[in-house]
Amino acid sequence: MSTVHTDIVTPAGKVYEGDVHMVCVRSKDGELGILPNHLPIVAPLEIALVRLKHEDEKIVDYVAVHGGFIQVSRKSITILSEAAELKADIDVARAEKAKAEAEEQLNTLHETSEGYEEAHLKLKRSELRLSTAAIDDSIPEA
Numbered sequence: 001m002s003t004v005h006t007d008i009v010t011p012a013g014k015v016y017e018g019d020v021h022m023v024c025v026r027s028k029d030g031e032l033g034i035l036p037n038h039l040p041i042v043a044p045l046e047i048a049l050v051r052l053k054h055e056d057e058k059i060v061d062y063v064a065v066h067g068g069f070i071q072v073s074r075k076s077i078t079i080l081s082e083a084a085e086l087k088a089d090i091d092v093a094r095a096e097k098a099k100a101e102a103e104e105q106l107n108t109l110h111e112t113s114e115g116y117e118e119a120h121l122k123l124k125r126s127e128l129r130l131s132t133a134a135i136d137d138s139i140p141e142a
Helices: 092-108 116-133
Strands: 004-010 013-020 022-027 030-034 041-053 060-072 076-080 084-086
Touching (some): 013 060, 013 084, 030 060
Antiparallel strands (some): 022 030, 022 041, 060 076, 060 084
8 A cells, every 4th residue: 555645734833744545634525535646636624533544544543633724745745724633632621621611602602792703613623622532542443
């Protein structure tokens, strides 16, 4: 099997760098599975999980990516995001606190209120962190 060099970059620096067999992301238009030698594309990303599958496909790295863009060339994949966290780096207590704060804010705001969209995004990001941290690596992906 062949691989493609993949980087996940935020303003704070590189979150991930390595050669993988497949990158699975959720773009604004839907799920993408990108293999080596994929046609070049640039696509905006959702706040969602990124799965990085290695050659043996039993090893998968999980990264919580908070939107951004993916740029694919035949030789490399780059994900640019405001924030991204490897599964192992997620602070579950901090994510739970952020989720509770966002839910509290949303309960006091109307959909048209100032701050509603920001609270909604905070909730989505914290839920992504928690779901990523909860992934059981011992269960192979289907």
